[in-house]
Amino acid sequence: MTDQSAxxxxxxxxxxxxxxxxxxxxxxxxxxxxxxxxxxxxxxYLRLREQHPHIxxxxxxxxxxxxxxxxxxxxxxxxxxxxxxESSAGEEHHDHLICTDCGAIVEFxxxxxxxxxxxxxxxxxxxxxxxxxxxxxxxQQCQVFKNVVDTGRxxxxxxx
Amino acid sequence: MTDQSAxxxxxxxxxxxxxxxxxxxxxxxxxxxxxxxxxxxxxxYLRLREQHPHIxxxxxxxxxxxxxxxxxxxxxxxxxxxxxxESSAGEEHHDHLICTDCGAIVEFxxxxxxxxxxxxxxxxxxxxxxxxxxxxxxxQQCQVFKNVVDTGRxxxxxxx
DNA sequence: GCTTAAATTGAAATTCAATTTCAAGAGGGT
DNA sequence: ACCCTCTTGAAATTGAATTTCAATTTAAGC
Ligand SMILES: [Mn+2]
Ligand SMILES: [Mn+2]
Ligand SMILES: [Zn+2]
Ligand SMILES: [Zn+2]
Numbered sequence: 001m002t003d004q005s006a007x008x009x010x011x012x013x014x015x016x017x018x019x020x021x022x023x024x025x026x027x028x029x030x031x032x033x034x035x036x037x038x039x040x041x042x043x044x045y046l047r048l049r050e051q052h053p054h055i056x057x058x059x060x061x062x063x064x065x066x067x068x069x070x071x072x073x074x075x076x077x078x079x080x081x082x083x084x085x086e087s088s089a090g091e092e093h094h095d096h097l098i099c100t101d102c103g104a105i106v107e108f109x110x111x112x113x114x115x116x117x118x119x120x121x122x123x124x125x126x127x128x129x130x131x132x133x134x135x136x137x138x139x140q141q142c143q144v145f146k147n148v149v150d151t152g153r154x155x156x157x158x159x160x
Numbered sequence: 161m162t163d164q165s166a167x168x169x170x171x172x173x174x175x176x177x178x179x180x181x182x183x184x185x186x187x188x189x190x191x192x193x194x195x196x197x198x199x200x201x202x203x204x205y206l207r208l209r210e211q212h213p214h215i216x217x218x219x220x221x222x223x224x225x226x227x228x229x230x231x232x233x234x235x236x237x238x239x240x241x242x243x244x245x246e247s248s249a250g251e252e253h254h255d256h257l258i259c260t261d262c263g264a265i266v267e268f269x270x271x272x273x274x275x276x277x278x279x280x281x282x283x284x285x286x287x288x289x290x291x292x293x294x295x296x297x298x299x300q301q302c303q304v305f306k307n308v309v310d311t312g313r314x315x316x317x318x319x320x
Numbered sequence: 321g322c323t324t325a326a327a328t329t330g331a332a333a334t335t336c337a338a339t340t341t342c343a344a345g346a347g348g349g350t
Numbered sequence: 351a352c353c354c355t356c357t358t359g360a361a362a363t364t365g366a367a368t369t370t371c372a373a374t375t376t377a378a379g380c
Pocket of ligand 3: 099141
């Protein structure tokens with residue numbers, strides 16, 4: 001799904017639901033697609049505020065929920081107490097590796113795991129609608145730094 | 161890990177941390193182990209209140225966090241906005257199948273998936289500390305009822 | 321373009337689980 | 351029993367998510 005098809009999807013979703021196309025929604029969608037990453041409402045709101053200080057937090061919140069409803073964004077919960085949204089534009093389904101030290105997020109996709117999930121579900125009579133797989137640990141960089149700190153060979157400032 | 165070893169673990173955790181063994185903590189641990197399932201703070205508090213109305217919500221909350229710290233309980237987030245805790249007593253690591261209709265939770269363990277997770281992580285240079293795998297869908301029963309409702313052959317009351 | 325009904329906006333208020341505060345009470349070493 | 355420290359429970363606070371509501375904007379119909 002490209003950025004343009006995300007915009008088209010959103011347009012037609014609004015149309016079919018009797019909702020209206022507004023300047024704010026357009027601006028928020030543009031910024032959301034431009035940002036790319038896994039953004040919380042707060043983060044997107046702050047980014048928008050630089051160029052568009054008139055746009056309210058509540059509108060950003062409501063618009064992100066609309067994005068999720070129409071399928072152009074996916075909500076993520078990475079355990080920091082905030083809901084993040086990622087664009088579905090240009091991305092197939094994927095899962096996440098999350099560094100517990102620096103917060104880095106790496107996306108991956110593993111067909112074998114996906115297949116085994118289906119297999120497990122059917123063994124228990126379940127029909128899967130969606131799933132969540134998150135692997136938490138240390139990224140390569142943070143493993144190196146952790147080792148340095150542990151052995152006292154360096155006094156690098158904290159990575160966060 | 162048996163219930164008794166959970167109690168022993170908790171005792172020694174308190175001792176090593178300079179914390180105290182109290183009547184409330186004993187009662188909360190007993191009820192937590194007895195309940196068995198995936199309980200939220202609220203649910204455990206309500207269960208306790210029947211026999212021990214003097215125990216406060218804050219104490220239940222703090223005690224569950226202690227259980228998690230010392231490894232006899234695992235926090236779970238199943239997307240209903242509440243943190244649940246499950247006993248680690250008598251259980252190996254496992255993941256969850258969750259029915260989005262009736263809320264049923266089925267536990268499973270799949271060594272192949274676990275191995276593939278490690279493989280994915282090492283491909284990306286990560287060292288996994290923990291992971292979360294949740295499969296959301298309909299349990300067998302809810303698939304059947306859904307079908308009945310859809311075809312109008314029955315008027316069974318909603319399962320929730 | 322003008323009118324109008326319905327949807328949207330944004331500031332502020334509210335919700336709700338999680339967490340903290342604090343004064344009174346309990347544990348446990350001596 | 352004494353004393354210091356930890357714990358408790360009611361109430362207050364926090365913070366993200368969500369709702370409220372009066373003013374504004376959209377877009378359909380004329
Ligand atoms: Mn992603
Ligand atoms: Mn479980
Ligand atoms: Zn890292
Ligand atoms: Zn079910």
